[in-house]
Amino acid sequence: MQPLKGILLKLVAVLCFITMSSLIKAGSAEVPPGQSVFFRSFFALPVILGWLALRGDLTTGWRVKSPQAHVWRGLIGTMGMGCGFAGLALLPLPEVTALGYAAPLLTVVFAAMFLSEKVGIYRLGAVFLGLVGVLIVLAPRLSTLGDDTMQVTEAVGAIIVLFGAVCAALAQVHIRNMVRSEQTSAIVFWFSVTSTLLSLLTLPFGWAVPSIPTVLMLITAGLIGGMGQIFLTSSYRFADASVxxxxxxxxxxxxxxxxxxxxxxxxxPQMLLGAAIIISAGVIIILRERHLGLKREAARSAKTPT
Known part of the structure; x- marks a missing residue:
């Protein structure tokens, strides 16, 4: 494992995805979420194929050992993506981002449940603290419900984003499990193919004919999303999901x-408070992980014969 490399790859992926989200939000006034998923997925494919060509894996990088694992990853990943895009059309970008922070918190829990990664009381406490922060962000949307259509719409948007966060956490843990036997390139390629096909199922619910600037933004979102997906998937090859x-x-x-x-x-102010609590929970997890890493390194050094 190379935790530092995994962390750096994750940070690059985060930058790609927030840029992609901004472009999707800008185009959400003209196209529905399912159509945005199509643009994000289909136009990520040229990036992925170019990546495979640079690696010299164009003829082998898409081969899989467990098709079922890729189908499952595609289903939950596409659901999470669609929910996130729907939320961007209904809520401010910082609020969608803050609510989406439930995903890494849940990833810690799911990694312990499904991957048998050791999660101690400190990280579990940090997860609980982070979820309190999520509730603080969410509370205004649920406490002001009434006859106001806008309030109801925003509350529904918040719930959709939270469901998307659950799907995203499951997808992240599933990727961590897949990389033990599957190629990173195959995971990325088949996710884009699967999500492209699944997005076409939303055609009967109404697709729009967007303006040229919107089309260009959505195409750019797809290209950047493809880059982000490569960095994200690669990060789990070098570090635990909980790291x-x-x-x-x-x-x-x-x-x-x-x-x-x-x-x-x-x-x-309430959204910022909730986000600050969530970020604090993340810092606690990071510091705890660093402490445990130092202890493991010291233990290994003590066992090394001189």
Whole structure:
């Protein structure tokens, strides 16, 4: 394992995905979420194929050992993506980002449940603290429900984003399990193929004919999303899911800046408080992981004969 390399890859992936989300949000006024999923998935394929060509794996990089694992990854990943895109159309970018932070928190729990990764009381406590922060962000949406259509729409958007976070966490843990036997290139390639095909199922629910600027934004989102997917999948090859997941929190800085300067979105004090609590939980997990890593390294050194 190479935790530092995994962390760096995850940070690059975060930057790609927040940029992609901004482009998807900008185009959400003209196209439905299913159509956005299509653009993001289909136009990621040229990036992936170019990556395979550079690696010299164009003829072998897409081969799989467990087709069922790729189908499952595609289903849950596409559901998470679609929910996230739907939320971007209904809520401010920083709020969607903050609620999406439930994913890395849940990843810690799911990694312990499904991958038998050891998660001690400190990290479990940090997860609980982070979920309290998520509830603080979510509370205004649920406490102001009434006859106001906008309030109901925003509450539904928040619930959709949370469900997407659950799917994203399951997908991240599933990727961590898949990389033990599957090629990174195959995981990335077949996810884009699967999500492209699944997005076409939303055609009967109404696709739009967007303007040229919107088409260009969505194509760019797909290209950047393909790059982000490569970096994300690669990060789990070098570090445990519970190690790299907290670095999703770096996206809040980008989301606040883009939301304010591009979308004229001013975060509420309660949203910032909740996000700060979630980020604090992530820092606790990071520091605890570093402490445990130092202890493991010391133990290995003590066992090495001189």
């Amino acid at each position: 790299v997941a907290p670095f999703d929190y770096a996206s809040m800085l980008f989301a606040l800046g883009i939301g304010y300067f591009i979308f004229d979105e001013v975060p509420t």
